[in-house]
Amino acid sequence: MAFKELYEKVKQYNPHSEEERLKNAYEFAKKCHEGQFRNSGEPYFIHPVAVAMILTDIHMDDDTIIGGLLHDVLEDTEVIFDDIAMLFGEDVAQLVEGVTKLKKIKYKTKQESQSENLRKMVLAMSQDIRVVIIKLADRLHNMRTLEYMTRTKQIEKAQETIQIYAPLAHRLGISTIKWELEDLSLRYLEPQEYYDIVNKIKDTRTQREDFIQRIIRVLRKELDKMHIPADIVGRPKSICSIYKKMKKQNKSFEEIYDLSAMRIIVNTTADCYAALGAVHALWKPIPGRVKDYIAMPKPNLYQSLHTTVIDRRGEVFEVQIRTHEMHKTAEYGIAAHWKYKEGDSKMSNFDEKLTWLRQLMDWQQELSDPREFIETVKEEFTTDEVFVFSPKGDVIDLPEGSTPIDFAYRVHSAVGNHCVGAKVDGRIVPLTHKLHTGNIVEILTSSNSTGPSKDWLNIVKSSSAKTKIRQFFKKERKSQNIVLGKDMLEKAVAKEGYGFNEMLKEDWLDEVAEKMSFNSVEDLYAAIGYGSTKVTQVIPKLRELHDDYYKTDKAVEKTAPRQQELRRTSENGILIKGVDNIQIKIANCCNPVPGDDIIGYITRGRGITVHRHDCSNVRNVGEERLIPVYWDDDGKTTYNVRLRIVAFDRVGYLANVTEVVQEEELNLISVNAKREKDKSFVVILTVEITNTEQIRSLMEELKNIKGTLDVYRVKA
Numbered sequence: 144m145a146f147k148e149l150y151e152k153v154k155q156y157n158p159h160s161e162e163e164r165l166k167n168a169y170e171f172a173k174k175c176h177e178g179q180f181r182n183s184g185e186p187y188f189i190h191p192v193a194v195a196m197i198l199t200d201i202h203m204d205d206d207t208i209i210g211g212l213l214h215d216v217l218e219d220t221e222v223i224f225d226d227i228a229m230l231f232g233e234d235v236a237q238l239v240e241g242v243t244k245l246k247k248i249k250y251k252t253k254q255e256s257q258s259e260n261l262r263k264m265v266l267a268m269s270q271d272i273r274v275v276i277i278k279l280a281d282r283l284h285n286m287r288t289l290e291y292m293t294r295t296k297q298i299e300k301a302q303e304t305i306q307i308y309a310p311l312a313h314r315l316g317i318s319t320i321k322w323e324l325e326d327l328s329l330r331y332l333e334p335q336e337y338y339d340i341v342n343k344i345k346d347t348r349t350q351r352e353d354f355i356q357r358i359i360r361v362l363r364k365e366l367d368k369m370h371i372p373a374d375i376v377g378r379p380k381s382i383c384s385i386y387k388k389m390k391k392q393n394k395s396f397e398e399i400y401d402l403s404a405m406r407i408i409v410n411t412t413a414d415c416y417a418a419l420g421a422v423h424a425l426w427k428p429i430p431g432r433v434k435d436y437i438a439m440p441k442p443n444l445y446q447s448l449h450t451t452v453i454d455r456r457g458e459v460f461e462v463q464i465r466t467h468e469m470h471k472t473a474e475y476g477i478a479a480h481w482k483y484k485e486g487d488s489k490m491s492n493f494d495e496k497l498t499w500l501r502q503l504m505d506w507q508q509e510l511s512d513p514r515e516f517i518e519t520v521k522e523e524f525t526t527d528e529v530f531v532f533s534p535k536g537d538v539i540d541l542p543e544g545s546t547p548i549d550f551a552y553r554v555h556s557a558v559g560n561h562c563v564g565a566k567v568d569g570r571i572v573p574l575t576h577k578l579h580t581g582n583i584v585e586i587l588t589s590s591n592s593t594g595p596s597k598d599w600l601n602i603v604k605s606s607s608a609k610t611k612i613r614q615f616f617k618k619e620r621k622s623q624n625i626v627l628g629k630d631m632l633e634k635a636v637a638k639e640g641y642g643f644n645e646m647l648k649e650d651w652l653d654e655v656a657e658k659m660s661f662n663s664v665e666d667l668y669a670a671i672g673y674g675s676t677k678v679t680q681v682i683p684k685l686r687e688l689h690d691d692y693y694k695t696d697k698a699v700e701k702t703a704p705r706q707q708e709l710r711r712t713s714e715n716g717i718l719i720k721g722v723d724n725i726q727i728k729i730a731n732c733c734n735p736v737p738g739d740d741i742i743g744y745i746t747r748g749r750g751i752t753v754h755r756h757d758c759s760n761v762r763n764v765g766e767e768r769l770i771p772v773y774w775d776d777d778g779k780t781t782y783n784v785r786l787r788i789v790a791f792d793r794v795g796y797l798a799n800v801t802e803v804v805q806e807e808e809l810n811l812i813s814v815n816a817k818r819e820k821d822k823s824f825v826v827i828l829t830v831e832i833t834n835t836e837q838i839r840s841l842m843e844e845l846k847n848i849k850g851t852l853d854v855y856r857v858k859a
């Protein structure tokens with residue numbers, strides 16, 4: 144695609160566009176991506192240009208378009224931030240860097256990567272919303288060309304798109320991108336149903352178009368009579384919205400009535416209401432389906448009048464009425480609120496209007512658990528709203544099905560926590576009462592209230608209220624949960640066969656907590672104790688750090704065990720958590736030595752026997768009889784280890800064995816040697832050691848003796 148085509152489009156909506164600058168960016172990106180190719184085999188440059196074109200579709204400013212052209216150069220080419228800043232300004236460089244950062248993170252589980260992506264997205268939005276708009280355009284083009292990916296990748300991308308990107312586009316009000324993202328996702332997620340709907344739409348096209356033409360004719364005549372100039376179009380609904388409707392109402396394609404919506408676009412708000420009157424004069428409105436999003440815009444700034452009517456033949460269809468200005472917002476969302484002033488392009492009223500974004504930012508800081516965050520955001524993105532009033536007349540939007548409790552928590556956590564009753568339109572209602580648009584809601588609070596009831600979790604509809612109620616209980620029980628969570632993690636670590644000092648290192652825990660987006664290790668413990676995070680999510684991350692650590696030989700600097708939690712008992716050099724004055728015996732069967740993974744077996748009335756973790760005698764023992772135990776690395780306690788050495792019979796062999804033991808500075812307890820029938824020489828050696836490293840080294844040296852065939856540990 145040539146530059147000219149791109150610029151022609153920009154010029155149509157932005158008279159201040161700078162051709163020279165755009166052209167430079169175009170040529171620069173082209174040069175950067177030279178020699179790179181996409182999966183389709185086409186030159187890579189096709190992609191950034193397509194992204195830029197999508198950005199012109201929604202009338203973005205020059206900086207964003209340049210950002211789109213350059214969005215992949217930081218990642219895929221030699222270009223650095225400063226190059227872009229120098230050539231196209233700091234703003235553009237920051238946009239490109241923002242987009243690059245969004246794709247950098249790769250996490251192991253899907254949920255993790257999703258919540259992390261969302262978090263990044265929200266942060267990026269708060270810095271410059273245009274980063275996310277470029278990202279949406281990028282995703283749209285990738286979805287359009289998804290056929291060149293593997294099936295697994297297709298499904299993965301499509302799922303992510305429908306769960307994160309389409310709702311984001313919706314929240315930003317960019318409906319053109321939202322519809323296309325949804326339809327493309329559906330095509331890969333439910334190909335059969337997708338193509339089924341596509342074919343049926345095709346089959347019914349003539350019939351539907353006839354119907355639309357008839358409606359337009361009737362409407363046109365009526366509006367002309369009233370002298371209302373209007374554009375009237377019949378718009379087919381998106382495949383995905385038809386699909387959703389079929390699923391939600393459990394209906395077949397044939398049973399879905401409003402396959403298309405009529406849209407009337409007029410000049411003024413007054414004309415909108417006049418046109419609505421005309422529509423209702425022509426056809427019977429279905430009660431409860433008239434919605435005034437002009438008086439109460441949706442959070443994404445969408446404005447329109449909606450009504451669903453039924454004609455004499457029983458055909459049901461939806462009519463949307465709006466001004467040209469509102470239409471632009473409906474199509475391009477916040478992008479339509481870009482003001483093209485001389486020299487600078489800034490979003491108008493952006494901050495005041497997108498309150499939901501600020502709310503999102505609050506939650507992102509409030510919610511310590513990323514899983515809760517993703518849930519909240521998803522819901523806030525997708526549910527239908529009701530609009531209610533505070534007694535002072537403030538409009539508050541809540542998800543459909545919300546109760547006075549939702550309202551109370553939306554006003555303030557404290558109002559929610561002290562709520563004891565509610566009035567709707569002046570009358571006392573139960574707290575389970577479902578709110579409707581237009582209700583005036585008054586919350587009755589009492590300072591004697593002891594806080595929310597647990598039942599409220601089942602009553603409230605909004606995630607934010609749920610979260611705040613949970614937080615109330617969580618806070619109350621947080622200290623309890625920290626202790627519980629810590630204990631659970633320690634038990635799990637011990638069960639895996641590691642010692643505390645081996646696995647639960649301060650800085651590893653910090654790292655894991657941060658990786659899992661917790662603010663602190665305490666928060667991580669609390670989440671485990673609370674049950675929203677599972678130890679099985681934490682252990683693998685710790686193990687990874689553990690393995691890395693021991694691989695790189697840093698293990699030499701051993702850290703001290705946490706003495707404050709471990710009490711030394713007996714003189715066997717064994718530590719047991721929280722147990723005092725108990726008899727500890729080293730098991731005879733497996734004879735563990737320091738460094739071996741060990742576990743305590745609670746014997747009836749005879750204290751604890753310490754076995755090797757892999758000892759067959761404890762393998763099938765019930766968990767309730769096992770207790771984590773740890774070696775106390777004081778280096779003073781000694782253990783007897785018995786080795787069996789098999790060698791060729793030769794003169795002086797036994798002497799060499801004792802020499803090695805001496806060189807290793809170990810105490811020799813006993814040596815037995817005998818010649819077997821097959822002429823091999825077997826030495827049973829018992830030595831005294833203080834840790835496993837000594838035995839490893841001894842065995843190594845014994846193997847080096849000329850004639851040695853095998854060395855292994857045997858039961859003492």
Ligand code: MN
Binds near residue numbers: 190214215281
């Ligand atoms: Mn890209």
